[in-house]
Amino acid sequence: MTTAIVWFRNDLRLHDNPSLRAALSEHDTVVPVYLWTPAEEQPWAPGAASRWWLHHSLEQLGAELERRGGKLHIRHGQSAAALLVDLCAETGASAVYAQRCYEPMLAKQEQSAAAKLNGVGARLQLAEGQTLLPLRASTKADGSPFRVFTPFWRNFMKEYIPSPPLPAPIRITMPQRVSTNYIADLGLLPRIAWDGGLRETWQPGASSALRALDRFATERIERYGKVRDLPAVVGTSRLSPHLRFGEISPRQIAWRLWQGLQAKDISAGAHETYFRQLVWREFAFSVLHHFPQTTDRPFNSRFNDFPWPMDRDDWFTSWRRGRTGFPIVDAGMRELWHTGWMHNRVRMIVASFLTKHCGISWLAGARWFWDTLVDADLANNSMGWQWSAGCGVDAAPYFRIFNPLRQGERFDPKGEYIRRWVPELRDAPIQAIHDPQRGRSKGLFDATYPEPILDLDERRQHALAVYRETRHHPAPRHV
DNA sequence: TGTTTGTTCTA
DNA sequence: AGAACAAAC
Numbered sequence: 001m002t003t004a005i006v007w008f009r010n011d012l013r014l015h016d017n018p019s020l021r022a023a024l025s026e027h028d029t030v031v032p033v034y035l036w037t038p039a040e041e042q043p044w045a046p047g048a049a050s051r052w053w054l055h056h057s058l059e060q061l062g063a064e065l066e067r068r069g070g071k072l073h074i075r076h077g078q079s080a081a082a083l084l085v086d087l088c089a090e091t092g093a094s095a096v097y098a099q100r101c102y103e104p105m106l107a108k109q110e111q112s113a114a115a116k117l118n119g120v121g122a123r124l125q126l127a128e129g130q131t132l133l134p135l136r137a138s139t140k141a142d143g144s145p146f147r148v149f150t151p152f153w154r155n156f157m158k159e160y161i162p163s164p165p166l167p168a169p170i171r172i173t174m175p176q177r178v179s180t181n182y183i184a185d186l187g188l189l190p191r192i193a194w195d196g197g198l199r200e201t202w203q204p205g206a207s208s209a210l211r212a213l214d215r216f217a218t219e220r221i222e223r224y225g226k227v228r229d230l231p232a233v234v235g236t237s238r239l240s241p242h243l244r245f246g247e248i249s250p251r252q253i254a255w256r257l258w259q260g261l262q263a264k265d266i267s268a269g270a271h272e273t274y275f276r277q278l279v280w281r282e283f284a285f286s287v288l289h290h291f292p293q294t295t296d297r298p299f300n301s302r303f304n305d306f307p308w309p310m311d312r313d314d315w316f317t318s319w320r321r322g323r324t325g326f327p328i329v330d331a332g333m334r335e336l337w338h339t340g341w342m343h344n345r346v347r348m349i350v351a352s353f354l355t356k357h358c359g360i361s362w363l364a365g366a367r368w369f370w371d372t373l374v375d376a377d378l379a380n381n382s383m384g385w386q387w388s389a390g391c392g393v394d395a396a397p398y399f400r401i402f403n404p405l406r407q408g409e410r411f412d413p414k415g416e417y418i419r420r421w422v423p424e425l426r427d428a429p430i431q432a433i434h435d436p437q438r439g440r441s442k443g444l445f446d447a448t449y450p451e452p453i454l455d456l457d458e459r460r461q462h463a464l465a466v467y468r469e470t471r472h473h474p475a476p477r478h479v
Numbered sequence: 480t481g482t483t484t485g486t487t488c489t490a
Numbered sequence: 491a492g493a494a495c496a497a498a499c
Contacts, residue, residue: 229480348480387480399499400481407481460482464499 060205
């Protein structure tokens with residue numbers, strides 16, 4: 001009679017879960033656990049919005065386990081290694097099964113867990129699953145990591161073979177009585193109720209993730225290429241928070257798309273446009289894995305002493321609150337605050353505005369997103385912000401500065417997105433919706449809408465000058 | 480997956 | 491006057 005621990009991490013699902021599957025097939029009983037050790041994840045412990053999601057996701061996972069005769073055990077402590085050693089002693093488990101995680105802190109966590117468990121005669125069995133391909137497989141011919149997306153993409157498409165997801169287990173058999181804490185005791189929910197918008201927007205949990213995937217794959221993928229850049233349209237998959245917590249695996253998404261393609265439900269073009277996004281995620285994980293310092297430092301060392309101004313708290317505050325006076329930026333920042341999510345096109349616009357026009361460090365933006373996004377993912381967030389700031393891998397050229405007025409006109413031509421999120425402009429005529437200064441004197445909209453906090457043209461010129469300087473900084477070195 | 484500016488062509 | 495395009499940042 002053998003017992004194993006199934007340690008759930010960023011894989012809060014029963015479907016397509018290789019660790020769960022292996023534990024069940026190799027042992028008589030299993031103890032499913034979630035370990036909450038935020039100190040170990042610093043300085044990137046889950047932010048407030050992610051914690052909200054995590055709470056509900058754990059509730060859902062617990063319910064799913066109970067439907068199959070199992071139960072999710074909760075432990076809270078300083079280190080996963082110590083908690084696992086305790087659990088093994090308490091249950092007599094000889095092995096711990098978990099998904100390998102590529103975030104630097106989580107990789108460190110699993111190394112120390114493996115060592116500690118070894119010390120008490122138990123083993124840590126790691127399974128791949130966070131990415132479509134194991135990251136060790138995604139290096140160039142000479143063994144060095146990719147730094148440009150397009151070659152990464154070509155290599156990926158050469159290596160990748162779609163495979164079907166594993167089914168969820170029918171029955172979970174547990175040993176008798178293992179003590180547990182309650183999810184509610186982890187204190188993941190906000191103390192003051194700011195989560196109303198999150199509750200009306202999202203339904204965390206694996207079954208909701210599967211429904212979302214199905215809706216996207218049947219109803220929306222065909223138009224994805226056409227409408228994915230329009231924030232007023234529900235045109236993207238909206239799977240990101242589910243994917244972040246592993247309520248759905250990238251393999252489940254890829255397989256569903258693949259099947260649709262085989263069945264000719266969708267065009268190859270639509271499939272590929274979306275699939276590229278999944279591979280961007282793979283690329284982000286690869287970069288994070290090979291360059292773990294890029295969560296806190298610019299990938300391009302020319303930016304090490306970049307003169308981010310420290311004295312523009314007023315601009316940063318306006319940006320966070322969605323009160324910059326630039327409608328598409330404010331709409332995005334308010335969507336983020338209300339729903340814990342922002343359309344990706346708008347993420348690029350607000351990031352370009354913060355880093356280039358305001359000249360504020362990408363890291364400040366990354367931290368704010370980290371705290372407010374329900375899909376905050378270390379790999380994607382770090383890569384996205386460094387890309388926007390122009391200091392990351394395959395980054396936007398320094399002169400690529402989004403003009404928020406132009407971007408608004410291009411991607412929200414009717415101003416629907418702006419009207420939805422910036423109520424002060426609800427009555428503004430279309431001629432003034434993207435550039436309210438044009439209609440301000442005529443009193444055509446709520447005058448409490450803020451004046452622009454800065455002069456776009458002047459700040460653009462300033463950014464060009466400062467960024468041009470970085471070219472004279474010491475050449476980048478990647479260690 | 481950029482924006483601006485200047486030039487040329489067309490009406 | 492305005493579209494289409496190229497070049498520079």
